[in-house]
Amino acid sequence: MKFSTIADKIQTAVASSLIANPGHDPEIAGVMAVDQASAGALSYIEGDKFASFVATTQASALILPQNPTLQAQATERGIAWLSSPDPRLAFARAIALFYTPYQPAPGIHSTAVIDPSATVGDGVSLGANVVIQAGVSLGNGVCIHPNVVLYPGVRVGDRTVLHANCVIHERTQIGSDCAIHSGAVVGAEGFGFVPTSQGWEKMEQSGYVVVEDGVRVGSNTTIDRPAVGTTRIGRGTKLDNLVHIAHGCQVGEGVVMAGQVGLAGGVTIGNRVILAGQVGIANQAVIGDGAIATAKAGIHGDVAPGEIVTGMPALPHKVFLKASAVYRRLPEMYKTLQRLQRQLP
Amino acid sequence: MKFSTIADKIQTAVASSLIANPGHDPEIAGVMAVDQASAGALSYIEGDKFASFVATTQASALILPQNPTLQAQATERGIAWLSSPDPRLAFARAIALFYTPYQPAPGIHSTAVIDPSATVGDGVSLGANVVIQAGVSLGNGVCIHPNVVLYPGVRVGDRTVLHANCVIHERTQIGSDCAIHSGAVVGAEGFGFVPTSQGWEKMEQSGYVVVEDGVRVGSNTTIDRPAVGTTRIGRGTKLDNLVHIAHGCQVGEGVVMAGQVGLAGGVTIGNRVILAGQVGIANQAVIGDGAIATAKAGIHGDVAPGEIVTGMPALPHKVFLKASAVYRRLPEMYKTLQRLQRQLP
């Protein structure tokens, strides 16, 4: 595909201000990372950390930030380029021009086991050994990869994809255009036990999980159902791998949780919250809209909307940065204090 | 079901001191969370955090703590109630009156693959695509959901439930009345490697895992077998999701581990220990009976019976709380120290 064609298609999508080198329109065979790119490849530069690659990359074309210096450098090296206020988004659109994700054809594999009471929409793909239990309802265009198990009463919306070996437990309601990745377990009974003199007594988990439209659930992530009511994952929220969402959590829309995040029971997460890797949030905490928790933060109380928190226990990010910068000086501070004490009466 | 009937059934079980509003005995249709309850629902109040809901809930009946103020408030609002020293346990019993968990009927699905040398008890339910290998022994009333794999020599006790897509590796011994949740992997070979000049050499893991009666293993949790001897999970212990128990750990009875807890090799956990979410414990550590580790604690040494520890490295909880309260003042302390140094000769 000619670079100019790619540029046109991307420009429509992201309103990038295209400036191609005059009279220079290479044929592009594919997309590659800037440090691994060879001739014929389109790549991109995001942020200062990668800027130096403009001088060394073998790519034939680049998506650049709106940076005249980098643009001049690329022109000088004979690299076709376009600039964008959001090079990463432009590159995402470029990848989609070259890559068609694997999707099985519609059809029901002969080994799939489907309860007669299940409802199956049009154009559905059910892979080998898929197990669909009583009362399940599948929308149109649903794609279920091999060895997936749906417990009774599960509902799956249109075009949702369930990857191999995930398990959806009883009564879970999954919206449209979701992706549940391999090994994820959605809707299993929450970890509800009450201490008694005879040991831990199980509290039955009679609720269910609601996954709204456009949600992504990562590989081996777990989302539990509560004793009563729902556990809810809001529209457009994206969960990475090995995330744990306990019973009764209410997660807002457009939230992002990176790998290995864990929410204890009854946590409320506002809209557009970002939780970085390995963050943990204690029972019943409320995290306001747009708040951010940096990696490994341990949150025991509420977090205000828009706040950025870090550390365990979590502090405002700037407070933590300043305190942690001093932390390594604690031994020297301790010695100084002892000396000062000796000098004073 | 009449509220008075529910109260009677719960009272028998938990010896709660029932006080119903005279002449007021609503029909209860189900159980709901106090903030989501509608007319006809029974709900409950646990702790101060939820007490304000007595003033606003639409529930027709409440289980209350032994708090005269809340009781008077409920009476005034026309809400039937009973009080209990343990409202949560009473509510657990109430849920069980309304909710029957899904359990497949006994029977062996035609797609189950069962080695002829396996022994299968009475009233067993084996779901679609279940794989039972050589020498496996299943007790009476065992329920195995679809796509579960049992490696050779596994033993499963009476009434134990194995949820979809879990895997039980060779020689694992599981007791009675256990629940192994979806995606859990029990008995796989431990992470035993010895450094040599040619790289990491595997130490064969010839031991096996013992899961005693009444244990709950959460979704996608992993329990590894050791090089020699056993990894043991004691009677009545409850493990949440995504927990990692390494080779050779000895976990006591009535222990609770919340989500994403990790034990390194050879850790010993006493009885009734509680490990909150994302706690990590290093090799060979010994945790005494009744000890508690709060969320994200990192434990590198032994913990005395009954001790509560927090932080990384873990400290006695109160010591950690006091130190962490001062942590944010480190920058100001550092400046003060420098100023004092300048003032002294």
Place this chain on the structure above:
Amino acid sequence: MKFSTIADKIQTAVASSLIANPGHDPEIAGVMAVDQASAGALSYIEGDKFASFVATTQASALILPQNPTLQAQATERGIAWLSSPDPRLAFARAIALFYTPYQPAPGIHSTAVIDPSATVGDGVSLGANVVIQAGVSLGNGVCIHPNVVLYPGVRVGDRTVLHANCVIHERTQIGSDCAIHSGAVVGAEGFGFVPTSQGWEKMEQSGYVVVEDGVRVGSNTTIDRPAVGTTRIGRGTKLDNLVHIAHGCQVGEGVVMAGQVGLAGGVTIGNRVILAGQVGIANQAVIGDGAIATAKAGIHGDVAPGEIVTGMPALPHKVFLKASAVYRRLPEMYKTLQRLQRQLP
């Protein structure tokens, strides 16, 4: 097997300096842990923590470190022994003399579903319900346990073992002599989303995962593929359970990662790096050859070759140890500082 025979076989392998008690050559029935050993067992002592067991063990034979005191003690108690500079490696070799790991016989189970375009080597074992999709290539002696799913275009090298219910996604390239444990998910699409005014837009993940020869991937571990290029796990690297490797990471050779370690996107790990349990590493960080991160370290920047880091944010290990030793004294330091301030003008 006679103790002298065992000693001979181990000695060949590890060049241990065997010294058997003259005229004393017990029959050994098996290997056991030193604190659980009974008569007829061979066990071993590693490090000072276990040395006291020489005085109490019921084992008939021991592998000891090169420690004359322990050797004399064993001789006195009538315990046959051999000494080795690496007792753990010698014991690993001893276990292998007594233990044959379970490995299914070659053959293809009648319920395996194999796409006609797949290539299957000689002596392959494919278990029940295994699903092999289009274009997959399996080397000689590959062993795939039940309920494993291979997406299209996967390549698996000779003698590699895939345990039950793991999932290998499209285009993943796995080398020879690897072990992928149960529930692991390799090659699923990375967590790539770009913020837009309409929410999070998915960046297609057109790359693939490369797992080189001799790699071990633990149970329920996840390794994601990147937007472009590869995610790579180097030769001989060993990953424990529930580890998360995000899109585009480049992991060197002979690396060890313990349970629940998480790498964010684009992390580079040198050769022979050791990451202890629950370590987290942020995007694009570079960890030098031979570096070590202790348990729960949170790494946000680069780590030099050979460095040992601890804590969150990670510091040089010795710096962290000294600072954390003072941490508990923060309240007392704070009070002292306040007093000194009052005493000075």
